[in-house]
Each structure stands twice: as structure tokens, then as C-alpha cells.
Amino acid sequence: MTGLLHLLSVAAIGAGTFFFFTGTVALLRFPDSLTRLHALTKADNLGLGLVVFGLILRAETALSALKLIVIWALVLLSGASTAQLIGRALRRVRE
Amino acid sequence: MSVLPYLDVGLALLVVAVAAWTVAARALFASVVSYVAYGLLLAFVWIRLYAPDVALTEAAVGGGVTGVLLITAGKRLGALHDIGPDVRPGVGLKLLTGVLAALVAGALASVILLLPDPPPSLAPEASAAIDSAGAGLGNPITAVLMSYRSFDTMLEKIVLVLAVAGVWSMTADEAWGRAPSPFRRSRPYAPTIFLAQMLAPIGTLIGIHVFWTGANAPGGAFQGGALLAAIWIITMMARLAEPPRVDARWLRMALVAGPAVFLVNGLTGEFVAGSFFAYPPSVAKPIILFIEAFMVLSIAVALPMLVAGPSSEGSDQ
Numbered sequence: 001m002t003g004l005l006h007l008l009s010v011a012a013i014g015a016g017t018f019f020f021f022t023g024t025v026a027l028l029r030f031p032d033s034l035t036r037l038h039a040l041t042k043a044d045n046l047g048l049g050l051v052v053f054g055l056i057l058r059a060e061t062a063l064s065a066l067k068l069i070v071i072w073a074l075v076l077l078s079g080a081s082t083a084q085l086i087g088r089a090l091r092r093v094r095e
Numbered sequence: 096m097s098v099l100p101y102l103d104v105g106l107a108l109l110v111v112a113v114a115a116w117t118v119a120a121r122a123l124f125a126s127v128v129s130y131v132a133y134g135l136l137l138a139f140v141w142i143r144l145y146a147p148d149v150a151l152t153e154a155a156v157g158g159g160v161t162g163v164l165l166i167t168a169g170k171r172l173g174a175l176h177d178i179g180p181d182v183r184p185g186v187g188l189k190l191l192t193g194v195l196a197a198l199v200a201g202a203l204a205s206v207i208l209l210l211p212d213p214p215p216s217l218a219p220e221a222s223a224a225i226d227s228a229g230a231g232l233g234n235p236i237t238a239v240l241m242s243y244r245s246f247d248t249m250l251e252k253i254v255l256v257l258a259v260a261g262v263w264s265m266t267a268d269e270a271w272g273r274a275p276s277p278f279r280r281s282r283p284y285a286p287t288i289f290l291a292q293m294l295a296p297i298g299t300l301i302g303i304h305v306f307w308t309g310a311n312a313p314g315g316a317f318q319g320g321a322l323l324a325a326i327w328i329i330t331m332m333a334r335l336a337e338p339p340r341v342d343a344r345w346l347r348m349a350l351v352a353g354p355a356v357f358l359v360n361g362l363t364g365e366f367v368a369g370s371f372f373a374y375p376p377s378v379a380k381p382i383i384l385f386i387e388a389f390m391v392l393s394i395a396v397a398l399p400m401l402v403a404g405p406s407s408e409g410s411d412q
């Protein structure tokens with residue numbers, strides 16, 4: 001692994017960790033459930049996306065890189081769907 | 096200087112804290128959610144103990160299926176409160192429950208703390224067995240499960256069948272044989288349907304992959320079967336599939352297929368390989384995969400049927 005790739009990978013994973021951290025802080029600090037949901041999606045999409053990108057740079061085979069992308073896509077899919085479901089349930093409670 | 100030991104201690108503390116919260120939470124739903132989080136954390140613990148096979152099982156069962164099971168059970172309990180008088184346990188019963196639970200925990204703790212050093216181990220015998228009877232399997236865990244302690248593995252599947260029979264035996268007489276009531280309201284939310292439609296093909300593929308790869312890498316029948324079960328549960332939640340009638344012949348055949356095929360193979364081993372549950376080493380791998388395929392089927396059917404519950408009146412329009 002060349003030095004530049006290594007640097008890029010560390011930077012991406014670091015940035016991803018930052019988004020997870022801010023997402024968690026927001027989850028604890030935001031006032032109501034809808035804004036907390038909004039905060040969570042940042043950690044899911046950007047945070048995990050950047051971590052996966054950083055790990056792909058380190059992947060030994062193309063197959064394991066592909067698996068990482070599939071994991072990210074699955075988390076995106078389930079995260080987005082459950083956020084919708086929780087949002088709807090909240091709206092139903094409020095009405 | 097590694098940070099891993101600190102992470103391990105942090106993880107252990109977190110597990111204990113979440114466990115305490117699971118017990119202390121007053122609302123049933125909060126307790127269940129915390130139990131699911133506890134299951135996922137335990138999966139990390141198993142990873143750190145270099146047991147990825149157990150971690151996969153814990154994540155699929157402890158973090159997934161058990162959560163759904165407990166949430167639906169909680170909903171049924173809530174429905175019971177609505178129709179009947181609210182009978183809460185008295186102080187005496189609560190005290191007795193607490194004392195019994197503390198006794199069990201204390202007995203377990205004392206057994207673990209009083210273990211001789213070095214602790215007794217069957218590991219040498221198990222690894223010897225892996226080399227003979229489990230020949231051809233690259234994953235020692237599957238070799239231990241399927242050839243060193245195959246009788247136990249078969250009994251575990253029979254326990255699952257018994258659990259389903261127990262759930263079904265709660266059916267009211269007039270509803271017997273019908274399908275369990277559907278999971279959700281008649282028109283599920285669009286995101287549920289979307290999620291089920293997207294996950295069903297991918298999840299089925301991953302479930303079969305986890306089973307197949309279990310011969311040589313972490314994975315196996317239970318993990319794969321639990322994934323397939325989860326897929327069936329979510330398609331039933333999205334009302335893309337309705338629960339089958341509990342007297343359906345295919346359902347019952349699928350339920351007993353795993354233990355039955357296992358038992359027949361075990362009996363055959365008595366004549367072919369010289370002892371109960373032994374396989375001829377030359378064909379051990381195909382036989383083990385053959386048995387496991389049927390176990391995957393049984394697990395994938397048994398877990399959703401546990402979640403679906405007993406059949407109900409008026410569910411068969």
C-alpha cells in the first residue's frame with residue numbers, strides 16, 4: 001500500500017468517525033424525535049460511507065471491496081426505511 | 096501500546112450497564128429495545144473472543160429474532176390487559192422471583208469463579224475429532240457441531256420444534272388448524288413494503304451464502320437459517336405473504352425435516368460407519384452439508400412460526 005493511499009484511507013475513516021461522533025452528540029442533544037432522526041441519517045449515510053470508502057482503499061481483493069459496498073447499501077436501505085417508519089409513527093401519535 | 100484492552104474493558108462495562116438497564120427499565124418496550132442492544136453488544140464481545148460463528152448467531156438471534164418475538168409477546172400481553180382485570184404480581188411473588196433469580200446468578204458465578212486452574216477442557220478431544228470424522232470441513236466449528244457433538248446439535252433442533260408445538264398448543268379449540276393472525280394492520284406502511292421487497296431477494300441470497308460458506312469459514316446452518324427466517328418474518332409484516340395454516344402438510348414437513356434427516360443419518364451411521372451418528376470419513380462433507388440444508392429449512396420455518404404465534408379465529412377469510 002502506497003503512502004498516499006494510506007493517508008487517504010486514514011483521512012476518510014477519520015472523517016467518517018467525525019460524522020458518527022457528531023451524529024451521536026446530536027442524538028443526545030436534539031430536542032425532539034424528528035430532529036434526532038435527522039441527525040442519525042448523517043451518521044448512517046456520510047459516516048458509514050466514508051468509513052467504507054476508507055476501508056475499500058485497504059481491501060485486499062475486489063470481492064471484499066464489493067462486500068463493503070453491499071454492507072453500506074444495506075445499512076442505507078434499512079436506515080432510510082426505518083427512519084420513515086419511525087417518522088410516520090410519530091406523526092400518528094401527534095395527530 | 097495497543098488501545099484494544101481499553102476498548103475491551105469499555106465494551107464489558109457497556110454490556111453490564113445495558114444488562115442492568117434491561118432489568119431496571121419500567122416500560123416493557125424500553126426493556127425489549129435495551130435487550131436487543133444487549134444482544135448486538137454481545138455479538139461484539141464474541142468477535143473480540145475470536146468466535147465469529149457465535150457472534151453471527153448472537154447478532155441474528157439475540158439482536159434480531161428474539162427482539163421481534165419479545166415485542167410481539169409484549170403487544171399480546173398489552174391486549175390481555177385491555178380485556179381482563181389487571182392482576183399484578185404481589186410483593187411476595189416479586190420477592191420470591193428476585194431471590195430465585197439471584198440464586199441462579201450466584202450459582203453460575205460461583206461455578207465460574209471456583210473453576211480449577213487450568214479449567215477442565217474437552218478441546219483436545221474435540222480437535223482430535225475434527226481431524227478424523229469432520230474431515231473435509233475447513234471450519235472447525237461446523238465440524239464440532241456436526242460430527243463431534245452431532246447428537247446435541249440434533250436435540251437443539253428438536254427443542255425448536257417442541258417450542259413451536261408449545262406455541263401452537265395455546266390455540267383456542269375453535270381456531271385450531273387456521274393460520275396465525277397477520278402481523279400488522281391490513282395496510283402496512285409503504286416503507287415496510289419497500290424494505291421487504293428490496294430485502295427479500297438479497298437476504299435470501301445472503302442466508303444461503305452464510306449456510307454454504309459455513310463449511311469452510313464462519314457461518315453455518317443456524318446463522319443462515321435465522322437470516323432466512325428474518326426474511327420470511329419481514330415479508331409477512333409487509334403482508335406480501337400471509338402466515339400459512341398451521342395444519343398445512345408442507346409446513347409440518349419442513350418443520351421436522353432437519354431433525355428427521357439428522358436422526359435417519361445418525362441411525363444409518365450405526366450400520367455404515369460403525370457407531371451412532373458417525374459418518375464414513377470419505378463422504379463426511381457431502382453428508383454434513385446435506386443434513387445442514389434440511390436444518391436450515393427447519394430453522395427458517397420454526398423461528399417465524401414462533402413469532403407468528405398460535406392460530407386465531409377469523410384469520411382465514
